[in-house]
Amino acid sequence: MKPAFHPSLVNHPLGDPGLLIQFLYQKRALLFDLGDISRLPSSTLLKVSHVFVSHTHIDHFYGFDRLLRVVFGRDKTITLFGPKDFLSNVEGKLRGFTWNLVDRYNESITLDVVEVHPNRLLKASFRAIDKFKPSQETESPFEKGVLLSEPEFSIETAILEHRVPCLGFAFRENFHINIRKDRLNELGYPPGPWLNELKEAIYKGETDSFIIRVPKLLRGKEFNEISLGNLKEQLVLISPGQKISYIVDTVYNEANKKRIVDLVRDSDVFFCESPFLAEEEERGRDRCHLTSRQAGLLGREAGVKRLEVFHFSQKHSTRTDQLYQEAEDAFKGKETSVP
Numbered sequence: 363m364k365p366a367f368h369p370s371l372v373n374h375p376l377g378d379p380g381l382l383i384q385f386l387y388q389k390r391a392l393l394f395d396l397g398d399i400s401r402l403p404s405s406t407l408l409k410v411s412h413v414f415v416s417h418t419h420i421d422h423f424y425g426f427d428r429l430l431r432v433v434f435g436r437d438k439t440i441t442l443f444g445p446k447d448f449l450s451n452v453e454g455k456l457r458g459f460t461w462n463l464v465d466r467y468n469e470s471i472t473l474d475v476v477e478v479h480p481n482r483l484l485k486a487s488f489r490a491i492d493k494f495k496p497s498q499e500t501e502s503p504f505e506k507g508v509l510l511s512e513p514e515f516s517i518e519t520a521i522l523e524h525r526v527p528c529l530g531f532a533f534r535e536n537f538h539i540n541i542r543k544d545r546l547n548e549l550g551y552p553p554g555p556w557l558n559e560l561k562e563a564i565y566k567g568e569t570d571s572f573i574i575r576v577p578k579l580l581r582g583k584e585f586n587e588i589s590l591g592n593l594k595e596q597l598v599l600i601s602p603g604q605k606i607s608y609i610v611d612t613v614y615n616e617a618n619k620k621r622i623v624d625l626v627r628d629s630d631v632f633f634c635e636s637p638f639l640a641e642e643e644e645r646g647r648d649r650c651h652l653t654s655r656q657a658g659l660l661g662r663e664a665g666v667k668r669l670e671v672f673h674f675s676q677k678h679s680t681r682t683d684q685l686y687q688e689a690e691d692a693f694k695g696k697e698t699s700v701p
């Protein structure tokens with residue numbers, strides 16, 4: 363199966379946490395957390411449509427300025443989600459700069475900001491053309507944890523404990539479309555952008571009579587008009603989509619564990635923080651962070667396929683092998699020497 367979405371950590375596990383999900387067939391990306399994002403080229407940041415900020419501790423939010431610097435002066439809207447107080451955190455960042463020259467730009471970036479509470483979402487827009495003064499402030503009910511739902515994927519959240527509320531996230535591809543290359547050759551259909559149109563039509567739930575224009579030749583200007591129903595029958599295989607989850611900065615206790623396991627259940631890849639060693643459970647509890655072993659136990663209980671630990675404490679820069687090993691052992695159900 364050729365994936366349509368590619369997740370990758372922004373930094374080495376000892377660096378600031380962050381996850382990028384790139385869309386392989388579109389110029390688009392999603393970003394989770396805004397710590398040090400200097401490794402991401404401007405061309406990648408310009409593809410980001412939505413940013414999901416777990417919380418605004420500095421290692422998760424100080425890259426906001428770089429993102430803004432790159433997108434400023436563009437005609438673009440970026441939606442940012444964050445926990446309690448997120449609107450005032452974003453507003454405070456924006457008030458830190460002088461915007462008297464914004465009217466000299468032809469294009470205006472808009473930031474749509476969403477603050478997540480247990481039962482409601484608070485929203486506001488910040489537009490460069492208005493010198494980033496908040497506008498369109500609204501409040502809406504929020505119940506099922508789904509922050510974003512598009513034809514191809516959805517993003518779910520859970521509010522976790524970290525002395526402050528901290529958001530965990532799960533990305534779920536609704537289903538995966540495979541194009542049968544063998545049939546493409548047999549039928550003499552040339553590859554090209556029409557295949558993306560075909561996928562889009564399926565994701566959007568168009569009816570079988572919907573017409574797709576299939577070029578007669580590669581880069582040709584003549585087309586056959588073929589119904590979506592026919593093309594689905596001839597070319598398309600549907601399989602379950604990917605699930606990718608992201609958990610940082612949180613504590614291991616029964617209530618919180620349940621929230622995490624429910625959110626990340628059956629993920630294909632589970633990105634989980636692991637700042638501390640297995641022997642540092644007390645330190646983890648005190649600082650509201652997970653240990654390597656706890657990350658492994660969470661992944662195991664949630665039945666995830668692959669566990670990727672990261673957000674290692676700088677203190678353990680020479681013991682990263684141990685962090686990986688302890689997480690992997692707990693994930694595989696091997697006993698460790700920790701009580």
Ligand SMILES: [Zn+2]
Pocket residue numbers: 417419524611
């Ligand atoms: Zn934190």
Ligand SMILES: [Zn+2]
Pocket residue numbers: 379419421422610611673
């Ligand atoms: Zn952190």
